[in-house]
Amino acid sequence: MSQDLPRLESLIGYQLKHLQSLLRARMEEVLRPLELSTPQYACLELLRRSPGASNSELARGAFVTRQAMNTLLRGLQERGLVTRPSTVDTGRARPTTLTPEGEQLLDEAVAAVAGIEERLVSGLDEDAQRGFAEAIESCIEALQD
Amino acid sequence: MSQDLPRLESLIGYQLKHLQSLLRARMEEVLRPLELSTPQYACLELLRRSPGASNSELARGAFVTRQAMNTLLRGLQERGLVTRPSTVDTGRARPTTLTPEGEQLLDEAVAAVAGIEERLVSGLDEDAQRGFAEAIESCIEALQD
DNA sequence: ATCAATATGTCAGGTTTCTGACATCTCGAA
DNA sequence: TTCGAGATGTCAGAAACCTGACATATTGAT
Numbered sequence: 001m002s003q004d005l006p007r008l009e010s011l012i013g014y015q016l017k018h019l020q021s022l023l024r025a026r027m028e029e030v031l032r033p034l035e036l037s038t039p040q041y042a043c044l045e046l047l048r049r050s051p052g053a054s055n056s057e058l059a060r061g062a063f064v065t066r067q068a069m070n071t072l073l074r075g076l077q078e079r080g081l082v083t084r085p086s087t088v089d090t091g092r093a094r095p096t097t098l099t100p101e102g103e104q105l106l107d108e109a110v111a112a113v114a115g116i117e118e119r120l121v122s123g124l125d126e127d128a129q130r131g132f133a134e135a136i137e138s139c140i141e142a143l144q145d
Numbered sequence: 146m147s148q149d150l151p152r153l154e155s156l157i158g159y160q161l162k163h164l165q166s167l168l169r170a171r172m173e174e175v176l177r178p179l180e181l182s183t184p185q186y187a188c189l190e191l192l193r194r195s196p197g198a199s200n201s202e203l204a205r206g207a208f209v210t211r212q213a214m215n216t217l218l219r220g221l222q223e224r225g226l227v228t229r230p231s232t233v234d235t236g237r238a239r240p241t242t243l244t245p246e247g248e249q250l251l252d253e254a255v256a257a258v259a260g261i262e263e264r265l266v267s268g269l270d271e272d273a274q275r276g277f278a279e280a281i282e283s284c285i286e287a288l289q290d
Numbered sequence: 291a292t293c294a295a296t297a298t299g300t301c302a303g304g305t306t307t308c309t310g311a312c313a314t315c316t317c318g319a320a
Numbered sequence: 321t322t323c324g325a326g327a328t329g330t331c332a333g334a335a336a337c338c339t340g341a342c343a344t345a346t347t348g349a350t
Contacts, residue, residue, distance in 0.1 A: 005193065005194060008190070008191070008194060008206075009282075010278070011262065012262060012265060012266060012274075012277070012278060012281070013168060013172075013261075013262050013265065014187075015278065015281045015282065015285065016161075016164065016165060016168065016281065017165065017187075017208060018208065018285055019161065019281055019284050019285050019288070020161060020162065020165045021208040022285060022288040022289065023158060023161065023288060026288055027158075037306090039306090039307095042159075042162075045153070046153070048150065049150060049153060054328075054329090055328075055329065055330095056327070056328055056329080061153075063162060063163065063166040064306095064307070064308090065307070065308060065309085066328075066329070066330085067307075067308070067309085067329090067330075067331090068306075068307050068308075070329070070330070071306080071307085072306090090315085090316090091314095091315060091316065091327095091328080092314060092315055092316090092327080092328045092329055093315095093327090093328060093329085094328095094329080116158075116288075117156065117157060117158050119287055119288065120157060120158065120284050120287055120288060121157060121284065121287070122287050123283035123284070123286060123287050124280055124283055124284075128276070128280060128283075129157075131273070131276055131277075131280070132157070132276075132277070132280040132284075133155070133157060133160065135269055135273060135276070135277040135280070136157070136160045136161065136164055137154075137160065138268035138269055138273075139164050139265050139266065139268070139269075139277075140160065140163055140164050140167060141268060142264050142265055142266070142267050142268050143164070143167040143168060143171055143261075143264065143265060144167065182336090184336090184337095199298075199299090200298075200299065200300095201297070201298055201299080209336095209337075209338090210337070210338060210339085211298075211299070211300085212299090212300075212301090212337080212338075212339090213336070213337050213338075215299070215300065216336085216337090217336090235345090235346090236297095236298080236344095236345060236346070237297080237298045237299055237343095237344060237345055237346085238297090238298060238299085238345095239298095239299080
């Protein structure tokens with residue numbers, strides 16, 4: 001029997017979860033005054049980069065289900081932050097777009113969140129940051145499919 | 146106006162979320178046959194390393210609220226995987242312990258999950274793995290408090 | 291010794307997200 | 321052309337998790 005258990009803090013998966021938990025908490029702190037949740041913020045960011053994205057595309061980009069993104073989008077729509085045509089000429093996908101209000105709120109959110117990502121990597125020099133990003137990329141690749 | 150948006154894939158926070166999402170999915174795949182969720186698995190792992198841990202301690206270790214851990218523990222208790230004394234001599238904390246059945250199931254879970262963590266870092270050599278772990282540690286430190 | 295601050299367990303209610311299911315639409319192969 | 325596979329939007333129900341609240345117990349400062 002191998003009774004030598006590695007310390008929990010040395011397990012990559014555990015530390016990854018720890019870091020994600022902290023990052024989420026910090027983001028929610030600064031987004032709360034704007035009445036935005038982390039997934040909502042992610043959705044707005046996705047929309048600025050991909051105007052006219054469909055519900056399913058946004059769901060994939062935010063790593064949630066279509067159903068979750070659907071309810072999330074309704075909330076943003078009721079607040080006038082995004083718009084979706086009620087009917088569409090072809091297909092089922094309804095392209096979503098940021099409204100001016102949505103863009104403005106996103107700008108505020110970006111400003112609020114900027115400091116966090118900066119703080120996140122504040123202990124790493126430029127080389128280490130690049131190595132970190134490459135390592136994450138490699139892990140994503142390895143777990144795909 | 147700075148209209149130069151960095152690619153989403155180059156944002157550390159976004160990639161971190163992506164990786165966490167993939168890791169979670171892979172773990173749930175292999176834990177489903179054992180009828181264990183990822184938080185339940187984490188709870189069992191914590192208990193093996195810290196026998197007699199309280200509900201609150203387990204909650205902190207699994208990065209969920211006390212309330213969530215409480216209901217989670219009840220499920221494990223009903224399945225006979227952990228035990229908690231109904232009364233305790235001092236304090237309110239009820240120390241939780243793995244039952245033999247719990248230990249056995251945990252062994253199976255560890256075996257099932259082992260391959261995933263291995264696969265996760267399969268694209269990194271030993272130096273890169275160490276650097277990766279150190280980078281995560283640094284980021285955790287930077288976001289604390 | 292006392293009392294405020296802190297930690298713990300737990301109940302209640304609400305929000306978010308998920309799984310399952312179904313109808314609709316596009317597209318490519320037979 | 322036709323039809324089956326895949327993608328999309330959406331509804332309904334369930335599961336997981338969170339916030340708020342309260343009682344209880346420990347601890348440390350006064």
